[in-house]
Amino acid sequence: MAKSKKNSALEASSEKQIYDLKQLLEISKSLNSVIDFSTLIEAILYTCMGQMKTLGVAIFTKQNFDACCFQLNRNYCGFELNPNSDYSFPETHPLIALLSSQNSCVTPEVIQKELTPDTALKNLMELNPSLIVPLKAKSHINGMLVLGEQITAEEYSTYEKEHILNIASLAAIAISNAALLEMTTTDMMTHLKLKHYFYTVLMQRLEDSISQKSPLSILMLDIDFFKRFNDTYGHACGDVVLQMVASVIQANTRNQDMAARYGGEEFVIMLCDTPVHTAEKIAERIRKSIENLDILYDSQHLRLTISIGVAEFNHTVDQTAKNLVDRADKALYTSKQTGRNKVSVAE
Template sequence: MDRQLDSAPFGYFTLDDAGMMMEVNQTLLRLLGYQLHEVQGKHINLLLPNASRSFYQLYFFPMIRLQNKVEEMYFSFKSKDGQEISVLLNALRNERDGKVFNDCACLRMKNRIEYEEVILAAKKDTETRNLLKAKQIAELESLRIELESKQKKLLAVNESLLEMANTDGLTGLRNRHYLQECLSSYFMPDTEQFLTLSFLLIDIDYFKKVNDTYGHLTGDSILRKLGNLLRDGTRKDDVAARYGGEEFALVLPATGKVEALEIAERIRCQVENADWNTYGVTISIGVATKVPGDTENSLQSRADWALYNSKDNGRNRITFGMEE
């Protein structure tokens, strides 16, 4: 950081889009009582009281993403010894070396209360104290309602975007990205290492022939119907996803080999006996169950090996992927 900026008469810090503090000048560090190593690379929430954390997430961050700037925003920091410090914040969104940064400058509003008292005294000549109080209450209520409305809209938009990002557009099942994140969660260091988990890979038999014979619209209809069958047949904690093309997958937590094979057989029979109009549809399934030392990749590899064995041995069947 430039030496002049480091000792400027205002606080300065830079955030990335994840809220991590990349740079903090000495002026702000002295104001808050921190050393650089205590805050650099940490999330901005470290310096924010609870109210400001919500304000940052629901107002500051969406505004700077939409408008590329924030002007004259009242903000509060929490010093290392727990004191709440009010500031006036300005921010600009900039790109440097191909990366986006949110550069922020803040001035402490130490005398804000005194300034407000002067303003109120000046208004006493034209407004009575009761009318002023009523007006302030009305304005605060209006602001509260407006903020609540914006928060609800932002939360709804965020939920909708998250749902879209995790959903396969054709079948309505979870997509491959969501499936991988779900599987990864069962292999985190803090996850119970002996947690039972099974994984199913499902492939529609001769699907290319269906597309070539009846057309891609018919193929899409089959994919959607199979998606509905899998969704209706899953339990509360199971995850059904479209793995890619005509392949689907099921994550079955708290499910051992025997139960996983039973579930796979039930699904295979449901598909074989379903009404597919003038054409028949069957599926091949590969099943794998987590063992000690497994990774998400090794579990998927065994299921993939088992699936291709099912297809090589006549299709419309189930194969269990044994531990290597």
């Protein structure tokens, strides 16, 4: 009888392992079919929550390819953050070194035992993590997963820790691939997307807009009298102005939106699931934020303004993505011709 129970347990364990291997194969296919970084992060989060049965999960990654610290991605689930806390770790932080030196998960107890407390660790521990998992690709760490409260009261088993490590390895490879794509599709100056990639994504989103009958709007933006900054203070000043405008644009867009440097001092923003009246409000918010900027450069306080054109996709008028962008560009031209520092909506 005891032998029969043992065989049944072994059989159940083998079936569980086979099932999990099949799951890993599906996870690998799923993650590596996603090229958009934000969408990839969401896929990783929901996969980990489902597989590990936790009430929360977050991921720390580098915000761009030349960043020197790992920051909490704004896509996270199940955690209540302190708005006054900084959730980031320099790549030289002892926790990153600990995760890099071993191919295993780390519990909060291990962190408290082996690492000297500092502000970064204090902020992390306030999230009440249940497990910290390194994201390693080719022995190189490119982030970490933070698992929240478990649904069950039981501690993670050795098998469960190995399983999440396997998922993390697949996630790390997918993140590396997405980072390579990010490098080839991102403007080095502003960290916004490049024009050609913007059009590639826009064409796909327009198809989705038609099939799902959801609104989509475009903003075209141009810095007013930009040449004056270059002529008066030099091109280095112009670079600072471009970066400041890009940061305002990023602060006023969502993960599902996309902003790109269209060329020179022009920018373009795709606002998904956004009708024209909402897009106009977003454009006005960006315009005001830029108007209120006080840029200190070479002991000089610089002020700038921006003109914006807005257009909503209309499948009976806009036969191509270029048609839609051109309509937004014409609205931008109206703003420039009627006084600048204003928002105009395309007919």
